[in-house]
Amino acid sequence: MAAHQVAHRIAEENQRTLNPTCTGTSVVAVTFDGGVAIVADRVASYGKTARYKGVSRLYRLNSSTLIGFGGDHADFQFIQNLIYRRAHDYKAMCGDPDAELSPMAVHSYLTALLYYRRSRMNPLWNTLVVVGTQPDDEGVKKPFIGIVTLKGVAYHPKYVATGLGAMLIQQSLETEFRKHQATYGAETKLTKDEAVGLLRKAMELVYYHDCLAHSEYEIGVVTTEDAAVLPPEELVGNWAMAETNCNYE
Amino acid sequence: MTLSMDNPMAVMNAFKSAMSQVRADPPWRDAARKHGDRWNPYSFEGGSTAAIAGEDFVVVGSDTRMSQFEVNVMFREAEKIHVLNDSIILTTSGFYGDVLQLKRVLESRLHKYRFDYRTDMTVDLCAEMLARNLYYKRFFPYYTGAILAGIDEKGRGAVFSYDPIGCIERLQYSASGAAEPMIIPFFDCQVGQVTVSKETEKPALTLERAISLVKDAFRVAAERETSTGDKIHLVVAAHGKPIHQEFLLLRED
Numbered sequence: 001m002a003a004h005q006v007a008h009r010i011a012e013e014n015q016r017t018l019n020p021t022c023t024g025t026s027v028v029a030v031t032f033d034g035g036v037a038i039v040a041d042r043v044a045s046y047g048k049t050a051r052y053k054g055v056s057r058l059y060r061l062n063s064s065t066l067i068g069f070g071g072d073h074a075d076f077q078f079i080q081n082l083i084y085r086r087a088h089d090y091k092a093m094c095g096d097p098d099a100e101l102s103p104m105a106v107h108s109y110l111t112a113l114l115y116y117r118r119s120r121m122n123p124l125w126n127t128l129v130v131v132g133t134q135p136d137d138e139g140v141k142k143p144f145i146g147i148v149t150l151k152g153v154a155y156h157p158k159y160v161a162t163g164l165g166a167m168l169i170q171q172s173l174e175t176e177f178r179k180h181q182a183t184y185g186a187e188t189k190l191t192k193d194e195a196v197g198l199l200r201k202a203m204e205l206v207y208y209h210d211c212l213a214h215s216e217y218e219i220g221v222v223t224t225e226d227a228a229v230l231p232p233e234e235l236v237g238n239w240a241m242a243e244t245n246c247n248y249e
Numbered sequence: 250m251t252l253s254m255d256n257p258m259a260v261m262n263a264f265k266s267a268m269s270q271v272r273a274d275p276p277w278r279d280a281a282r283k284h285g286d287r288w289n290p291y292s293f294e295g296g297s298t299a300a301i302a303g304e305d306f307v308v309v310g311s312d313t314r315m316s317q318f319e320v321n322v323m324f325r326e327a328e329k330i331h332v333l334n335d336s337i338i339l340t341t342s343g344f345y346g347d348v349l350q351l352k353r354v355l356e357s358r359l360h361k362y363r364f365d366y367r368t369d370m371t372v373d374l375c376a377e378m379l380a381r382n383l384y385y386k387r388f389f390p391y392y393t394g395a396i397l398a399g400i401d402e403k404g405r406g407a408v409f410s411y412d413p414i415g416c417i418e419r420l421q422y423s424a425s426g427a428a429e430p431m432i433i434p435f436f437d438c439q440v441g442q443v444t445v446s447k448e449t450e451k452p453a454l455t456l457e458r459a460i461s462l463v464k465d466a467f468r469v470a471a472e473r474e475t476s477t478g479d480k481i482h483l484v485v486a487a488h489g490k491p492i493h494q495e496f497l498l499l500r501e502d
Binding site: 111115118119121123149151152153154155157166167170 | 288290291292294315317320321322323324326327344345346349350389
């Protein structure tokens with residue numbers, strides 16, 4: 001291998017996120033009647049080490065949009081900076097200091113960005129969950145969830161769990177939704193309190209099963225009025241099971 | 250030049266360059282390992298799609314499941330059939346990121362065509378354009394099993410089948426995606442009727458029969474193919490009629 005190739009290879013290793021470094025794990029979001037609730041724990045892990053505690057993984061962009069992320073923390077901070085500048089440019093473009101990017105606009109932008117970066121073989125190592133209230137054609141704000149993966153796969157579910165949560169609790173979210181629909185009819189939606197309760201339950205399940213999940217988490221709620229990240233909560237969990245488990249070496 | 254401790258700087262530089270070389274390209278990383286370590290820009294979300302063309306109609310079907318790592322259902326309502334205009338339907342399987350991009354590319358080309366010529370593009374032209382757009386990415390392909398269907402300039406049903414790098418073929422019926430190896434033989438038997446004996450009664454391909462065949466194809470596929478399921482998205486285009494869409498439930502396991 002020639003010297004310039006060696007240099008190129010080292011540059012490639014160091015300058016591209018081909019392995020994430022400090023990562024966040026699952027994000028869970030559900031729509032309810034008139035809004036969306038989202039939850040993520042507050043830790044950035046370095047491999048299996050809980051490296052940085054008390055790190056928020058929810059970003060409040062404006063009064064109708066929250067963005068949650070899983071994956072590389074540094075890449076998300078870069079994205080956060082881009083979005084912030086984008087939102088600022090949008091205000092200037094509209095000539096209105098109160099102009100706000102809608103969640104769908106942010107989601108489209110992020111889809112294009114992540115797909116572009118994966119096409120350059122230089123991915124941003126994140127799964128992004130954009131939640132908010134999106135005005136429809138009549139201007140009525142409707143709950144919105146948009147997902148983008150690091151390869152640019154995008155979709156709009158009514159409820160979602162990303163990261164290891166996709167494997168662990170997507171099904172329990174679905175079961176809850178279906179139970180609710182079976183009781184109250186197909187068109188029914190959760191109330192805000194039911195949605196937040198469901199997220200707390202989901203977070204407990206994630207905490208039991210995902211080694212990278214942390215007991216401290218925070219919930220974000222977007223309604224037609226405002227978007228807010230609530231104060232962090234601490235999960236204790238029920239570890240009574242440990243007494244009966246004799247399979248320790 | 251021979252290295253000796255009389256010239257410690259040269260020894261140091263030689264060591265440094267050997268070190269950086271071995272770091273960048275360690276001898277234990279053989280060709281197979283290097284290839285395996287490269288980041289894969291593609292992922293596969295599974296699912297299947299199929300289309301049948303008749304005399305003056307075309308029936309397009311797909312499932313709506315989006316799966317992850319071939320084991321996990323990410324989303325049960327993914328749209329894989331894209332109605333591009335009143336006579337062109339794009340249906341896709343494969344890497345969903347490329348599917349979204351390909352759809353965006355085609356939509357913008359169609360938009361420009363409409364702006365330039367004040368009329369919608371026909372499926373014949375769009376078929377050729379899609380082939381060229383796919384081949385343009387020959388060395389970093391859109392990993393999509395695309396099928397383009399619609400009503401052609403003469404009012405007949407048209408199905409164009411593609412491979413990921415733009416090989417194009419006009420067929421009477423086609424299927425693509427995970428259940429392709431199950432659906433194609435079924436259509437060979439029931440639509441192409443190439444696997445039945447001469448004595449067997451060969452019913453004509455009516456619109457009703459084509460719709461039933463597409464539904465049957467997906468119900469069969471959902472029984473045996475894990476990444477196909479949840480819903481059938483059925484799109485029917487007939488000459489002189491608006492495009493009709495419906496969703497039918499499939500197995501969810």
